[in-house]
Amino acid sequence: MASARPDRVAGVSAATASRTVVASRPRPARTMWGDAWRRFRRHRLAMAGGAVFLLLVVGTLVGPVVYHVGINTIDFHASMAPPSAAHPLGTNDLGQDMLARVLYGGRISIAVGIAAMLMSVTVGTLVGAISGFFGRTTDHVLMRITDVFISLPSLPLLLLVIYLYRDMLARTFGPQFGIFWLIVGVIGGLNWMPTARLVRAGFLAVKEKEFMEAARSLGVGTLSQIFRHILPNVLSPVIVSATLSVGSAIIAESTLSFLGLGFPPDIPTWGRLLNDAQNYLDMAPHMAIFPGLMICLAVLSINYVGDGLRDALDPRRLL
C-alpha cells in the first residue's frame, strides 16, 4: 500500500520529464514491448540467465548432431572412466559416453519443461479468462474446481498417475511418445491453477475499465473482447509465471525420473542419469555431478530470466 505512493510520485515526475524530452527531440515511438526489452537488458543476471538457457537449448539440439558418439554404445573396458579426452564427461557403469547422454537427455528434459509450461499456461489462461469474463455461476464453479486442484497433493499424485498409467500409454502410443505426453499432461495438469487465478484477477480488474465499456458499446464480440482487448492487458504476470513454470516442470520431470518413476532406463533424461548414478557415488561421482549441474544450470538460468521479466514487465517501474 505505502509503496504505491512513492511509485506514483516517481511515475508522474518521470512522465513530465519524458514529455519535455519528446518535445525537444523527436524519437521513434516507444512501445510497451520495446520498453520491457530495454528494462530487461539492464538486468545483467537475467541477460546472463537467458544466454545460458539459450546455450543449453542450442547445445542439446545441435550437440548430438555434431558429437558423433552413440548414447547406447556399451564399452566395458571404459566402465566408469573419469572425464578424459576420449570421454569429456567420463562414462557410466556400462561404459556409455556421458556427454552424449547428457546432451541427448537435455533435449527431453527441456522439451518436457516447455511442453508442460505451454499446457499449464493454456489451461490456466482459458479457465481464468472464462471465469473472470463471465462471472456468476461459471466463475463460482471454475474457482471451486481450482480450489480442489490446489489442495491436491501434487507430488504423490504425479508419482501415482505415472506409475499406474505409464505401461498402458506406452503400449498404445509407443514407449517414448506415450510416456512423454503422459508426463507433460500430468505436470501441466497439476500446475495451471496459479495462472488461472492470475488471469482471473486481471480480467476482473480490466473488465470494468472505460475502454471495455467503449468496446462493448461499439458491439465488439465476446471472443474479440476476451482475446483482443482484455488478454493483452493481463499478459505480463502470465509471462512471468510461464517462464518460472518451465523451471519447475524440469524439476518435476527430473524428480520423477530420479525416483525411477519417469522415463524408462533407455531414455537418459537428466533426472534418470542422476538416478543411475546413485549407486556409484563412491566410484564415479562424475556420473551424478554433470547431469545434476545441467539441471541446476537450466533451472537457475530460467529463474533469473523470470526474475528479470518480472521487473521488466512491471509498468510501474521506470528505468
Added chain:
Amino acid sequence: MTRYIGRRLLSSIPTLVLISMVVFGILALAPGDPLGQFAANPDIPPEVRMNIRHQLGLDQSVPIRYVKWATSFLHGDWGYSFASRVPVDRLILQRLPTDLWVVGSSYLVAVCLAIPIGVLSAVKQYSLFDQLATTFAFIGFSLPTFFTGVLFIIVFSVRLRWLPFIYNVQVTDPVVMVKQALMPVGVLALFNSAALVRFVRSSMLDNVGQDYVRTARAKGLAHRKVIIRHVLRNGLIPVVTLLALGLPAVFVGAVITEQIFRVPGIGSLLIASIQNSDTPVVMAITFVYAILVVLFNIVADVAYGLLDPRIRYG
C-alpha cells in the same frame, strides 16, 4: 471467529470429498491389477484368486467400493496393507516419529536461519550481506533437493567420510542418531530456508517504508528498537501465515530426501507402496496429505486474523 472457523471447516468437507474421489478414481481405474503379485504367481489357482478378490471387495463396482472405503475411513478403519498385512494406520504411525524428527527439525532449522538472515538482509538493503543472502536464497531454492542430497553424499560421505549416508532407525546411540540426521536435515533446511529468506526479506521491506515506522523514528526510538519492536512484529505476520501454509508441502516434499538417504519416513513408505501397488496404503497417505493441506490452509487464515487486527472475518 469461532463461527468463521466452523464455516471454513464445513466448506472444506466437499473439497476433501472431491479430492478423495479423484484419488480413489485414479487408483480404481488404473489398468494394472492391485493383486499384481498374485496374478503373476502361477501356483495360485484361479478360484483362490477370485476368492481373494471377493474378500477384498475388488469384484464390486467402483462407486460401491468408494462408499465402503469412505465409511470405514471415517470410522477409523483405514484397511490393511496388501504387502505387509499390517493395518495401514499402524504402518503410518510407525513411520511418524522418524518423519517428525527429521522433517520437523529441518523446518525448525530453516525458520531459525531464515528469519534473522531475511531481516538483516532487508534492514541493510543492497549491502554486501544483502547481495550474498539474496544470491544464496535464489540458488538455494533453484537447486532441487535430489541434487543437493547427492552432492552432500559425495562430499561428506564419500570424500570426507564424516557422515553415514544410510539412515538406520535401529541406532540408539544419540551421537550417531544426530550424525545420520545431519545430511537429510541439512538438505531440507537449505531448500526451505532459501524460500523463506526471500519471503521474510520482501515482507520486511514492505513494512520499512510505512508511515508508522517514520512516526516511531520521529518520536526518537533507537534504530534497533524500531526494527525489532515495530517492523519485525508486523513483517512477521505474513511469514507466520506462510509457515503454516508451507508445513504440509514440507512433509510432502521430503519424499525425495527420504528416498535419497533411505530415511524410513512416510514419504518413502508412499513410494514403496506405489511400486508394490499397495492401494490401501497409497490411498491413505495421499488422502492424509490432502487433509493436511486443507487443514493448514484454514490454520493459516485463522492465524492471519488473530495476528492482524486489521483483518476481520464476517
